[in-house]
Amino acid sequence: MVREAVDVNGQSGAGRTAKNRAKVRTSNLNFYYGDNQVLKGVNLAIAQNKVTALIGPSGCGKTTLLRCFNRMHDLYPGNRYEGEIILDSAVNLLSKKIDPIEVRMRVGMVFQRPNPFPKSIYENVAYGLRVQGEKRRRVLDEKVEKSLRAAALWDEVKDRLNEVGNSLSGGQQQRLCIARALATDPELILFDEPTSALDPIATASIEDLMASLKETVTILVVTHSMQQAARISDYTAFMYLGEMMEFGTTKKIFSAPKEERTRDYIGGRFG
Amino acid sequence: MLPSLAEVAKGKGRLRGNLAERAIEVALFLAAFSAVAITFSIMALLITESVGLFKTVSIVEFLTGTEWAPLFEPPRYGILPLVCGTVMTSIVALCVAIPMGTISALYLSEFASPRVREIVKPGLELLSGIPTVVYGYFALIFVTPMLQRFLLPNLPGFNMLSPGMVMGIMIIPLIASVSEDAMRAVPRELREASYGTGATKLQTALQVVFPAAASGVSSSYILAVSRAVGETMIVSVAAGLQPTLTLNPTEPAATITAYIVQVSLGDLPHGSTEYQTIFAAGLMLALVTLTFNVMGHFLSKRYRENY
Numbered sequence: 001m002v003r004e005a006v007d008v009n010g011q012s013g014a015g016r017t018a019k020n021r022a023k024v025r026t027s028n029l030n031f032y033y034g035d036n037q038v039l040k041g042v043n044l045a046i047a048q049n050k051v052t053a054l055i056g057p058s059g060c061g062k063t064t065l066l067r068c069f070n071r072m073h074d075l076y077p078g079n080r081y082e083g084e085i086i087l088d089s090a091v092n093l094l095s096k097k098i099d100p101i102e103v104r105m106r107v108g109m110v111f112q113r114p115n116p117f118p119k120s121i122y123e124n125v126a127y128g129l130r131v132q133g134e135k136r137r138r139v140l141d142e143k144v145e146k147s148l149r150a151a152a153l154w155d156e157v158k159d160r161l162n163e164v165g166n167s168l169s170g171g172q173q174q175r176l177c178i179a180r181a182l183a184t185d186p187e188l189i190l191f192d193e194p195t196s197a198l199d200p201i202a203t204a205s206i207e208d209l210m211a212s213l214k215e216t217v218t219i220l221v222v223t224h225s226m227q228q229a230a231r232i233s234d235y236t237a238f239m240y241l242g243e244m245m246e247f248g249t250t251k252k253i254f255s256a257p258k259e260e261r262t263r264d265y266i267g268g269r270f271g
Numbered sequence: 272m273l274p275s276l277a278e279v280a281k282g283k284g285r286l287r288g289n290l291a292e293r294a295i296e297v298a299l300f301l302a303a304f305s306a307v308a309i310t311f312s313i314m315a316l317l318i319t320e321s322v323g324l325f326k327t328v329s330i331v332e333f334l335t336g337t338e339w340a341p342l343f344e345p346p347r348y349g350i351l352p353l354v355c356g357t358v359m360t361s362i363v364a365l366c367v368a369i370p371m372g373t374i375s376a377l378y379l380s381e382f383a384s385p386r387v388r389e390i391v392k393p394g395l396e397l398l399s400g401i402p403t404v405v406y407g408y409f410a411l412i413f414v415t416p417m418l419q420r421f422l423l424p425n426l427p428g429f430n431m432l433s434p435g436m437v438m439g440i441m442i443i444p445l446i447a448s449v450s451e452d453a454m455r456a457v458p459r460e461l462r463e464a465s466y467g468t469g470a471t472k473l474q475t476a477l478q479v480v481f482p483a484a485a486s487g488v489s490s491s492y493i494l495a496v497s498r499a500v501g502e503t504m505i506v507s508v509a510a511g512l513q514p515t516l517t518l519n520p521t522e523p524a525a526t527i528t529a530y531i532v533q534v535s536l537g538d539l540p541h542g543s544t545e546y547q548t549i550f551a552a553g554l555m556l557a558l559v560t561l562t563f564n565v566m567g568h569f570l571s572k573r574y575r576e577n578y
Contacts, residue, residue, distance in 0.1 A: 077384070101469050104466060105469035111463065112460075115461050117465070117482075127465070128468030128470075131465075131468060131470040181468070
């Protein structure tokens with residue numbers, strides 16, 4: 001019954017027009033840490049150029065789901081996926097034939113705590129291009145500037161690109177990390193509670209940034225804050241105990257949730 | 272407003288707490304202070320005993336003389352040949368230990384599966400459990416003949432190359448273990464951020480983990496230098512005990528430590544000039560090590576990263 005609701009919402013909620021077509025779609029996604037099944041038959045369609053928020057109580061599997069999209073789980077032994085994550089209705093990201101490194105070039109990630117590399121601001125942003133073999137100075141300069149502008153950080157750092165990334169404030173560091181993720185022109189960016197370590201002002205700047213970024217990329221964000229989900233997302237997925245309980249437009253999920261669990265969680269009765 | 276009884280009682284309790292606090296503070300201070308005090312008394316001993324030597328030998332001659340023969344007639348007190356022997360054997364050792372130790376650390380921290388690490392790491396650490404005199408004879412009766420047979424047929428039986436190399440092998444686990452700890456302390460998120468941009472394992476290890484651990488890694492190098500400079504047994508056994516001023520590692524030479532152990536084994540009259548040379552050589556050694564430690568301090572400060 002639950003799965004049905006998701007399918008219906010996933011299809012009709014994301015719409016069928018070209019502009020709103022699904023960028024990524026998971027089908028019957030199961031995920032195991034060893035013998036422990038953490039995701040149970042997750043079906044989710046992520047609309048292109050929209051912000052989709054994953055909400056749910058701690059331990060519901062929302063971060064685990066997020067980390068499936070760039071195969072981050074491959075880094076650790078004993079992890080296993082079942083099901084499919086289809087990008088652009090064409091490629092199954094979980095296929096054994098697909099190199100996770102290629103997946104990560106197309107799917108960027110921003111982490112909970114700002115984690116700039118121990119390198120200069122410039123090299124932090126250029127990193128993704130350098131590891132892909134880009135050596136031409138002109139191309140790097142261009143991309144670094146473009147990414148920093150897109151991350152609304154250029155004006156603050158343009159005169160000190162050679163200082164280490166750690167010299168920036170927390171909010172600036174997080175925008176640097178967003179610029180780093182943008183530099184390789186990913187199609188989808190995963191945000192794992194990107195503002196949980198930031199103060200309200202920095203949080204607001206990151207939220208504004210995400211709203212402007214969705215013109216060029218598709219965004220999937222895990223958040224603990226329902227207010228944040230309501231503020232920034234177009235679609236919201238509510239997860240509970242590894243299952244996708246309810247998915248739909250943010251407006252619908254927050255104003256008229258179908259499931260009782262969703263209603264209780266959004267109403268603050270648990271979580 | 273007068274304080275209530277309860278508040279007064281609480282204040283007394285705090286006073287008692289403060290006394291205990293003070294006692295612990297003093298005890299901790301004494302423990303920390305004793306290490307400093309011992310270091311300073313050793314330095315004081317070295318200096319006072321060396322002063323006697325510098326009454327007969329000028330400091331300039333001691334530091335710039337190119338011949339060291341305090342037991343011969345006429346005696347020569349130029350420390351340079353000993354310093355040179357120490358520096359050369361240490362350089363050879365570091366040429367072996369730094370690359371090998373760093374690569375081992377990178378492998379253990381970034382590439383080895385937990386199972387491989389469980390076997391390799393204790394194995395590596397066994398290397399540092401071997402007594403140095405064994406390493407000395409290993410250099411003398413195995414490495415030197417091997418070098419003579421396959422690489423350098425004209426290599427003398429005593430030389431700096433072979434003990435230097437063996438000393439390097441001995442130091443590998445020190446660098447590997449300290450560097451590996453530093454690399455493993457690099458936060459997981461930093462690695463994930465690197466993988467997240469599409470980097471490979473090798474790129475992540477070399478371009479993110481290594482620089483992030485640079486402070487710890489450079490400390491391990493400095494520790495290695497101190498260890499190499501202070502190493503006594505291997506060079507005494509396999510480098511020959513003839514002070515020679517040469518930059519050629521295939522020649523025999525004596526190091527500062529080898530001289531000290533050689534001379535202090537004989538029975539030198541207390542207070543004689545020969546006796547005092549031991550302390551002057553020891554002082555020199557302490558100063559060399561101190562210089563490296565200070566350098567290490569600044570290096571690790573320069574590269575310190577706060578995550």
